[in-house]
Structure formats: structure tokens, C-alpha cells
Amino acid sequence: MQVMNVSLWEGERVTFEDLGGGEPSVLANESILLKGLVVRSWSNHITIQFHSQRQTQPGSFLLRYQAFVLSCTFPQRPVCGDVSVSSLHSGGEAYFYCLTGYQLQGTNTLTCLNASTPYWSGTEPQCHAACGGIVRNATVSRIVSPGFPGNYSNNLTCHWLLEAPEGQRVHVHFEKVALAEDDDRLLIKNGNNIDSPPLYDSYEVEYLPNEGLVSTSRSLFIELTTDGAGTSTGIAIRYQGRHISLSNQITVISFAVGHCYETFVKYGNFTSNDSTWAVGTVVEFTCDPGYTLEQGSVIIECMDHNNPQWNETEPACRAVCSGEMTDSAGVVLSPNWPEAYDSGQDCIWGIHVEEDRRIMLDIQVYLS
Template identity: 25%
Template sequence: IDKESCGDPGTPLYGIREGDSFLNGGILRFECQFGFELIGERTISCQNNNQWSANIPMCIFPCLSNFTAPMGTVLSPDYPEGYSNNMNCVWLILSEPGSRIHLAFNDFDLEAPYDFLTVKDGELLDATVLGRFTGAESPSHLDSNTNLLRLEFQADHSMAGRGFNITYSSIPINARRFGDNFQLGSSISVICEDGFIKTQGTQTISCELDNGKVIGVILSPGWPGYYKGSLSCEWVIETEPGRSIKITFDKFQTELGYDFLEIHDGPNLLSPLVGSFNGTQVPQFLFSSTNHLYMLFTTDNSRSNSGFKIIYESVTVDTYSCQDPGFPLNGLRYGQDFTIGSTVSFGCDPGYRLSHEEPLVCEKNHWWSHPLPTCDALCGGDVRGPGGTILSPGYPEMYPSSLNCTWTVEVSHGK
């Protein structure tokens, strides 16, 4: 039985994790993406009691900061979870002399008209105001006239919005930039104004993968608050050819039977279906067999829930084995051999019942013979033996309405 493990603790939002051993004695190290501050322990270890020595840290965006990198991101505090009340933040962006600063507004949602972002052309408090924005109204982009921008964010004492996500980059004076998409495969062009000529560099640059891993986080809309009804959201994850995509379900809770996340092994909805998930029962992680993965999240117009946080990364597939199938939630795994032809089986914690007991077999196509089973707390049943556990349906989540469950408990004669 694989009991000497602490399980995958996840990766902080806007963070990076080093290390992949979750066994006793394993060590994980964390750092934050550029511009973020790490709060908590930078290193955690898996102890002999199968518990991590500390919770994973958080990566927060500071409320007061200076930026001198040629490009980067400015986020409202706690974006996209919603900023706090009574905020007064200032960010200064400084580029090289002889350049200007280009802002791209990727997402903008403030409480109108009480919370607002002011953009000033210069360092000083009385610098020229380029714009003041509130609500959901913001320009798609904005250029400074100097090499220094001042961003002032003020929030009052009451309601809050989702916040904002703004990327900045430096551009030459007497030039215009075209393109605000920084995704893999996208391009950005810088064109000189009339009367000026390009003296160095290239006119167009493209975002390409430089022998690195693709890694990121996908959040349901409104996370960690409840998502809205009548949604249809699509995500396509792409990595370089020859690599696969691993997704880890860090958090998952949707309305059972009505709000679904479909995952397809390929670039679109017509690709083979890996699984359709709802409620709280999801595998620990999933792998694609190609360098694309398609996700579709649909909701009805009634009740909702907190949604999901999914971590994705590119991985190299072993030619002679399947990927680690993970563990069922509230369950155990028997077997550590994942080579082709090997089998693993599963059991459940006390009070839970395995959805199917057939072992998983690693097949020649590097896929397991069927999906990971689930451990469910059912409504009623027969309980035998000297001791045991009875759980309400769906535990530890809330039980459904209109239930009538009966359990029969049988022990040895004379007990």
C-alpha cells in the first residue's frame, strides 16, 4: 500500500514549484513569478506522519512597487479574486531613456464610480493625467509620452470588483506598437512613425518556446467565488510537439449533475473525450496523449458552486510506461509499477465505497485501461464486521435534499 506519501500539495497561483517527490523525506521549493512577493515557507518537506511541514506559500502582488524591467504585469491586489476595501496603491513603471511605455488592459472590473485607476504621465503626484478609469470601461491600450508612468489605484470602504490585469512594455519614441497578445505563437510589431527609420533590431517579434516547460493555472470564472449560470467557456492548452500535457485538479466543486467540465485529448471539441466531470469527484491528475488539450466548462441557469483551480504543465512521456494514475479522493492505491502490462488497484478509506474494483492495466498506447475509480459515500447499505464507519451521502460535501437512507449493521453473534 502506498501510504508513505503526503500527496501533491499543489502550486501557488502565480508561483513556480521545484521538485516532484511527494514521498516521506521529499522536499519541494517554491518561488513566485516576476513582480510577486512570496508569503509563507519557501521550502516544505514531506514528514513521516504523511503531512507536509507547512502549507504551500502564497504569491501576492505588492500594493506599492517600482518596475524597471522592459516588460511585465501589474495586477490589482488578490486579482482575480477581488481586491480589499480601503486600498490606496501606487506603482511606478520606468523604462530606458529614449523610450515610452505601452499599457495593454487585459481585464478591468472595478466598482463604479467609487473605485478607480488613475494613469499619470510621470513620477510626481501632480503629473499629467492620461486617464482615470472605473467600472468595466477601460481602453484596450495606452501609451505614455515619457519613459515613466505612475499608476494610482484607490478603492473605497464598500463593494469591490474583480480588479485588473495590465501588461506593460517599453517601445521606442517616435514609434507605434501593434499587438497585445503575449500567448505562444503570437507576434508583436513596432512601426516607426512617418519621417523616422528603423536603425536596429527587427520590426516583428514572435513568442516561441525556448526549451522550457509550459506551465500555468486555469480558474473557473469568478474563482474563488461562485461562477455564474449559463456559461460556456473553452480553453485550449498547447505545448511543443513530442510533449504531453499534465493537468492537476487542485480544487474542484461544481453543481452535481448540471455543471460539467469536459476534457478532450486534442485541440477541439471533436477530439477524443478523456472525461466529463461534475460535483467533487475528479482524478488527481490527467495526461494528454498529444501536445494539445481542450477543456469545455458549461453551466445551467440555476445553482452554482465555487468551481475549480487546475494546474497544467508540459511533460515528457516515457516510451515504456503509463503516467502515474494518481489516487482516488478518500482512497488508497496498491502498486507502484506503471510499465506497460502492469496493473494497479485501489481501496477506499473507512465509510467509502469503490465505484469499480477492476484493476487498471497500463496498455501499449501508454493509457490506462479505464479511468481512475472514485470513493463514494453512498445512501444506505449493509455494514458488516466488528467495527466500521458510516458517512452521510457525499461526505465531506453537503448531502443532497430529499434523501431517505437506511443502513443495516451486522456484527458477530453475542456482540
């Protein structure tokens, strides 16, 4: 119900009550009746009570009501994942999935049940990063340390085995490596077991190779160990199987001849004019609601047939402190969401919509 107009005199009373429970529940009264106010009932039965005094100049009010179908609340999006919904009404389904590198724990589909008091058929699943695993016939994907993008735990020993299809090699690209400055260690070995020779050792190499690492066989073995002291963000490593060819007796390794590696943006999405990532492919990035595109370029292109590579760095999507919003719907996130915000933050977000509209805030998560 929306208040279209109201002009009440002192002493006059208007009360909205919901009669769906055991006892009437007050939804609103004259103390908050302002033009534009929207009141929603909890059930299918409300009453409007009006009491006026004897006045020489009586007032007036205009209320407009509309029935709507009850619905389930929008399901909570899993951290490091997302959810899409066919309908919030009874019979509708919510589909959950995780970002690359994470595994879904729980059911991937929930159904909205019971038209009179709608509820979801179960609890929302979560997305977790496993401590190790085996990937056969590796094509394009990503591994992340447990807890990423938050901190990993102490006393971990995680082993990943990446195995490319027959006749291919494994290429890894370092998205992020942040280890505590103690005995935490990342080892990448050129083979399929813990005894294979190392290609990369965080103890010995100060800088990460921008071009990544390529195995000489079809396998790479990755080991992450952490001690009982401090922790950090950990690792995020993309991998892809790569073809090998010979040109004038020189070995040429590429992401399939004439192709760049698949792009990725955390907390965002992208569109591409070629799903095979061939030279000439143009990719445009966007961020999820509440995030802002920072660093890198909004549009990048795969270039150079001899050594295919993107002409610009992939951007990053971040939840920033403060902003101005004019869209009719949107999301406000605390800085660094879903990670904790930094201390000493002083943020202001301005929301401005058309004059004939009002703003409703739905606070979904609040942790202090």
C-alpha cells in the same frame, strides 16, 4: 493491496487491519470486498483475518499486495501560483512560484522529511498582489490589484511607479479594469509622481483604449483608490518597456522594433517558436488541468513589420460547469475556480476510463 477475485459464502469473514498504531485499525472487511477494490495501509504492518463456516461448496479469494514507499502528500498549489515537485519521497523538494503580478509570501522551497512518517518542512506559501510598488528598468510584467481575481478591499490607496530603461518608454495594456460604480478610481499619469498629468482617468473615459497607453517619458504613475462602499474585481495591467526610433521625422514606438508584446494566459501556459516575440512568432496556448480554453484562438501569430501585433485575441482558461473526461488522471474544478461559483449551478462531470481500471477521487478542497 488489490482484490483480484472474491467469492465468499454467507457467514464468511475477511478483515484487513493496520497494526501500525496503538490499536488495530480496520481498513476493510467482507462487506465491501469487490473485485478491483484497492486498499492502502497507514503503516508497514497489516494482517488479513479469514474465518469460514463449514461449507459443502467452499468459496475463494485472490489478493495481490505490493509494498510502496511512503511519501508526503502533494503540496497545495497557491492560488495565483503553482508548485513543482522533484519527489514526494523523503528528501524530495517542492518549488513554489507565483503568476506574473503576484509576490510569494513564505518560503519558495519545502523539503519532504522523515521516511517513516513523511511531512513537509513547513507550510505552503501564498501568492498575494501588493497594493502599489516601484518597478525600475521595467521590461515585461504585470500589476494586479490586491485580491485579484477576487474583489479588492474598501478604502485602498495604491500607487505604482513604472520606470523603463534609459531611452525607452512604458507601454501599458489593459487586461481587465472592473471598478465599482461609486467613487473607486483608476488614474494613469504621464510621469513619475502623483502630480504628473493624467493619460487615463476612469472618471472621464468610458472605454479602455485597445492599443493601451504609451508614456512620453520613461515613467508612468498609476493610482488606484477605493471608497468604503462596494467593491469589484479591480485591475490587471500588463506593461513593457518600448524602444523609440525616428522614421521620416515620425516617431515610431514598438515593443523592440519588429516585435509583439509578450503573451499571457491566466491558469494556462503557452509554447512559442521565438522567445523574442519577433514578427512571424507563432504561439500555441494550453490550459492547466481542470480548465477549458475559451474565447480567442488556440494559436496566434505576430504579424505586420510596420505595426507588430497579434492576429488574434489571446484565449482565456476557465473552469466550466460540467464535462466529459477520459484521461487516466485529471482535475475537476468548480465553475470559476479559484473564484466562487455562481448561484443556480447544476453541473455534471462524467469520468470514463478503461474497463480494467477503477477511479479514485482525491478531494483536496471542499468549502460549503
